[in-house]
Amino acid sequence: MSAIDRALAANRYFAETFELPPRMPNPELAAVLCMDARIDPIRTLGLHPGEGHIIRNAGGRLSDAIRSLAISQTILGTREVAIVHHTECGMMRYSDDEMRMMFRKATGAIADGIAFLPFHDLEQSVRDDLELYRQSTLLRQDIPVRGFIYDVETGRLTEVE
Amino acid sequence: MSAIDRALAANRYFAETFELPPRMPNPELAAVLCMDARIDPIRTLGLHPGEGHIIRNAGGRLSDAIRSLAISQTILGTREVAIVHHTECGMMRYSDDEMRMMFRKATGAIADGIAFLPFHDLEQSVRDDLELYRQSTLLRQDIPVRGFIYDVETGRLTEVE
Numbered sequence: 650m651s652a653i654d655r656a657l658a659a660n661r662y663f664a665e666t667f668e669l670p671p672r673m674p675n676p677e678l679a680a681v682l683c684m685d686a687r688i689d690p691i692r693t694l695g696l697h698p699g700e701g702h703i704i705r706n707a708g709g710r711l712s713d714a715i716r717s718l719a720i721s722q723t724i725l726g727t728r729e730v731a732i733v734h735h736t737e738c739g740m741m742r743y744s745d746d747e748m749r750m751m752f753r754k755a756t757g758a759i760a761d762g763i764a765f766l767p768f769h770d771l772e773q774s775v776r777d778d779l780e781l782y783r784q785s786t787l788l789r790q791d792i793p794v795r796g797f798i799y800d801v802e803t804g805r806l807t808e809v810e
Numbered sequence: 811m812s813a814i815d816r817a818l819a820a821n822r823y824f825a826e827t828f829e830l831p832p833r834m835p836n837p838e839l840a841a842v843l844c845m846d847a848r849i850d851p852i853r854t855l856g857l858h859p860g861e862g863h864i865i866r867n868a869g870g871r872l873s874d875a876i877r878s879l880a881i882s883q884t885i886l887g888t889r890e891v892a893i894v895h896h897t898e899c900g901m902m903r904y905s906d907d908e909m910r911m912m913f914r915k916a917t918g919a920i921a922d923g924i925a926f927l928p929f930h931d932l933e934q935s936v937r938d939d940l941e942l943y944r945q946s947t948l949l950r951q952d953i954p955v956r957g958f959i960y961d962v963e964t965g966r967l968t969e970v971e
Contacts, residue, residue: 652839652890653956659856660967667965676847678813684863684878686837691850695820702845705866707878716924717845717868723916725900729813739886748885755884758947763877786919795814804828806821
């Protein structure tokens, strides 16, 4: 049975017991996190339905998230941002050049035109993304924007100052 | 108290009761979904920790997700893809031009250089993203790639054929 078919079977049960939440607050928070299979952002951040926009990509990098954050803020009204990178991230294993080589080997595709956005220093990658945020004219500069590291061994968030 | 500070307080409790899952399977599935605050992808798809990469952006659009999916497949080994758009999506409210105007009004920023990727026909947007997938040389063409609509009123996934 394929993973998608298992998910569809699980979804039938989910839908049978689905209850619409009693109220749907306007989300205040937009959070950017990694796609990593060990992370459950909604539980990690203690969010209830309706409370936050969750943006996820490889590494939790800002540059892939700018369109979504811009919409979240200016069209949909969120007014705080959390950027979360995490320990043991797959994006710390290889350099951009090594990834390009892996693509060439695996698929034949020339991947020179894509920035895979790997990083080696976890705190610095959070700081880099906070700085990129500050340089982005499409993003609101008048709201709190804070960076965190999530420890996949403990479930704990630590702020990057 | 800010939304982030509430999330940090919730995270302290989360971390206190955090248990590492007993086994960490290699994820087979990569799923692309919207950032919408009403969607809990992990519960919706019945995933256990370690079972799936979750990529989320405004609308669940493929073009923002190509870097992440490419890494998920070729670097990290996933071998199925689900693309999920949903009913009542905020991306169906405005056209690209209307969004650009809203940005100009709200922030003064000229947003002509960004494609906000709104859509009007939910099934067609899923089909468009499936077609964009097929045209992407960085993405694996030898694995199942399936599109779905998530109904936020019922919790149910319906496949788009």
